[in-house]
Amino acid sequence: xxxxxxxxxxxxxxxxxxxxxxxxxxxxxxxxxxxxxxxxxxxxxxxxxxxxxxxxxxxxxxxxxxxxxxxxxxxxxxxxxxxxxxxxxxxxxxxxxxxxxxxxxxxxxxxxx
Amino acid sequence: xxxxxxxxxxxxxxxxxxxxxxxxxxxxxxxxxxxxxxxxxxxxxxxxxxxxxxxxxxxxxxxxxxxxxxxxxxxxxxxxxxxxxxxxxxxxxxxxxxxxxxxxxxxxxxxxxx
Numbered sequence: 001x002x003x004x005x006x007x008x009x010x011x012x013x014x015x016x017x018x019x020x021x022x023x024x025x026x027x028x029x030x031x032x033x034x035x036x037x038x039x040x041x042x043x044x045x046x047x048x049x050x051x052x053x054x055x056x057x058x059x060x061x062x063x064x065x066x067x068x069x070x071x072x073x074x075x076x077x078x079x080x081x082x083x084x085x086x087x088x089x090x091x092x093x094x095x096x097x098x099x100x101x102x103x104x105x106x107x108x109x110x111x112x113x
Numbered sequence: 114x115x116x117x118x119x120x121x122x123x124x125x126x127x128x129x130x131x132x133x134x135x136x137x138x139x140x141x142x143x144x145x146x147x148x149x150x151x152x153x154x155x156x157x158x159x160x161x162x163x164x165x166x167x168x169x170x171x172x173x174x175x176x177x178x179x180x181x182x183x184x185x186x187x188x189x190x191x192x193x194x195x196x197x198x199x200x201x202x203x204x205x206x207x208x209x210x211x212x213x214x215x216x217x218x219x220x221x222x223x224x225x226x227x
Contacts, residue, residue, distance in 0.1 A: 033213035043202055045156065045218035052213055091156065099144065099169045099211055100158035 002027045004104035012110040013082045021077045023092030032096025034075045040088040087111045115139040117219035125225045134190045136205030145188045146206040195226045
């Protein structure tokens with residue numbers, strides 16, 4: 001079974017600064033995928049970024065990038081030039097060997113103006 | 114941009130009643146999912162559906178739950194006899210294929226059981 005640990009229940013960042021959200025996971029699968037989802041106060045789940053475990057290159061999507069360390073089973077999310085609209089809960093979710101996403105408990109990100 | 118839609122946005126029901134939550138997945142997607150999130154907790158997988166049958170389900174998805182794709186566009190979750198602990202946000206999601214394809218979520222249905 002997959003487990004996901006997001007060790008930072010809450011984080012805050014100043015607008016325009018950079019913040020990194022951490023995630024570690026455990027899986028017995030050799031081929032899997034990793035996702036970060038954002039959940040703003042509206043509670044809609046929004047896909048932020050996706051990483052294939054077989055790729056060494058870290059995924060990047062505009063201001064969002066990941067630091068994927070496969071051996072350490074670590075998948076952190078870096079948000080650059082933080083904006084007020086980035087304030088949300090962020091969930092890390094690995095997926096492998098089955099159809100389901102396994103979500104962590106989330107990190108609440110506050111962006112201060 | 115195509116999106117997953119869900120109705121209703123909020124459903125209030127009495128304990129013991131049946132509820133049906135409705136979803137319209139993205140039109141060319143083949144895999145459909147239901148997740149739930151009890152307030153303040155993490156999102157939990159309920160069931161996945163492919164080729165008109167359940168492909169995977171969690172321990173939460175017991176005999177009180179069922180899913181159906183009654184036509185070419187809708188995907189429904191039925192709870193036969195609701196319990197207080199079924200109160201949660203229910204999310205429908207779809208993906209083009211399984212494996213590593215992204216799952217796109219709907220806005221959710223907030224179910225309140227009184």
